Amino acid sequence: MNPTPSDTSNTSNTVSTADAPDIAARGRRATRGAAIGFAIDCYDIYLPVIALAPALHYFMDKDVASGTSALVNGLVFAATLLGRPLGAFIFGTIADTAGRRRATLIAMYGSAAGTLLLAFVPSFSAIGFASIGLLIVLRFATGVFLGGQYTGAIPLAMESSPVRKRGLYGGLITMGFPLAFCVMSLFTYLLLRVTGGTGGGNGGSAYEVWGWRIPVVVGALATFAFAVYYGRTVQESPAFLKVEVRKASPARQLVRGTAARSLRQVLILMTGVWILSNATSASFPVTLRSLDGVSSQRGTAIIVVAQVFLIAAYPLAGALSQRIGRRVVLALCGALGAVVAPLFYLAIVSGPVSSFAGLAALTTGLVLSSICCFGCTAAYISERFRTELRATGYGISYSFAIIIPAFYAFYERGLATFMDADHTTVVLYVVGGILLLIGALTGPETKDAVLVPAGGTAAKVVEDVK
Structure with a gap:
């Protein structure tokens, strides 16, 4: 199959030398806005996995079994992810009909409000099972707004970026993913140290009672502040402004x-991509911390080391995709996820390496081989849909794909009935890698796709494989 661009020679997109600096500055501001916004989005996503997990007994009976506790933690995480597809549908429509910038701002203020309300949820001892119920409902509602945030901001940034830098800028945006993990992990670690950790008797430790609220409030305030900054500095997408006819229902189109x-x-x-991501970012940390000699703090430190390398890997992957092609990089990532990532995972859980340096090196290999693909997804998905459908297409394909992988904890629990529980994650890596490989090979090359339409027509992007 030879990928064929449907339109890569649109000379009317050329700009004058005098206009170039302003266009470049517009692209940088949009990319910076999307990058910071995505980092804050990921910070909020990691709240239940990192900051709330040590205080989960605040929201439910302290005598609940550890397996049930882990399942509830997975459900809280899944609630956020499951809210995002609905948000992508709602805000994708807004972004494609009323503007990317407007949709992004509404979503930012909504997610900030939802996160702030979380800090006021009463304990299980005060309202019983309604406590965990409120937590799940708020995480779902916040997920709706989080799904809208990147649905508007990332297509806007990609449409504002120069073609030759689109891959790099997309990688810079997704740096927010590992960056948020590192910030959240360090923040939670320091709070646990200051408050004396967890397990403080019947009344709960200081962290379980009030310490977890601090990163929640910080996340909400950061989102409010950034929404103000974004509204003042980021302009509407030039591609959106050039579309004369906008469909009333982009999702239907x-x-x-x-x-x-x-x-x-x-x-x-x-x-x-999401199956691989959940295996590494949500499932693997629990397994790592359960290994002999790996405390919760040590396990977190090992993962943070790996995430630091991932911060640098994302823009490198994006830039590489601009040179050799998104399709090639994504297919390579699929092969690595299905074959290499399981080998790193098995080397870690089998136990021959116990030193911090050894585990950190193996974990870094696991992380890089399984989720480096995010470095070019922002650009690739934006390039797969024409302008009047781009935000809706980006949001739905990015967020609806989360639904099946979101229940990773249930799949692993089912697999554990007939195989070693520590090896169930290997199945996720293999399945995720194969799906990524198939998706990449059945799609076209897109790195030279035109995103800014000429005149008043919608830009044609690469949509066919011949």
Whole structure:
């Protein structure tokens, strides 16, 4: 199959020398806004996994079994992810009809409010099971707004970026993913040290009672502040402004013709990406901390080391995709996820390496081989949909693909009935890697796609594989 761009020679997109500095500055501001916004988004996503996990007994009976506790923790995490597809649908429509910038701002203020309300949830001892119920409902509602935040901001940034730098800028945006993990982990570690950790008797430790509220409030205030900054510095996408005819229902258009074919392909690809991501970012940390000689603090430090390398890897992967092609990089990531990541995982859980340096090196290999693909997904997904459908296409394909992988904890629990529990994650790596590989190979090359339309027509992007 030879990928063929449907439009890569649009000379009317050329700008004058006098306009170039302003366009470049617009692109940098949009990219910076999307990058910071995505980092704050990821910070909020990691709240239940890192900051709330040590205080989960605040929201439920302290005598609950550890297996049930882990399942509830997975459900809280899944609630945030499951809210995002609804947000992508709602705010994708807003972004494609009323503007990317407007959709992003509404979503930012909504997610800030939802996160702030979380800090006021009463304990299990005060309201019983309603406590964990409120936590799950708020995480779902916040997920709706989080799904809208990147649905508007990332396509806006990609449409504002120069073609030759689009891959790099996309990688810089997704740096927020590991950066947020490092910040959240360090913040939680320091709070646990200051408050004396968890398990403080029947009344709970200081962290379980009030310490977890600090990162929640910080996240909410950071989102409010950034929404103000974004509104003052980021301009509307030039691609959106050039579209004269906007569809009343972009989602309906998305399931027809070539757009539907693009959507199906990207959904397969992103389902693989999210399965790999959940295996490494949500499941693996629990397994690592359960190994002999690996305390919670030591395990977190090991993961942070690996995430630091990932911060640098994302823009490198994005830049590489601009040189050799997104399709090639994504296919390579799929192969690495299915074959190499399981080998690193098995080397870690089998126990021959116990030193901090050894475990950190193996964990870094696992992280890089399984989720480096995010370095070029921002650019790739944006390039797969034409302008009047781009935000909706980006949001739905990115967020709806989360639904099946979100229940990773249930899949692992089912697999554990007939195989070693520590090896169930290997299945996720293999399945995720294969889906990513299939999605990449069945899609076209997109790195030279035109995103800013000429005149008043929607830009044609790469939609066919011939």
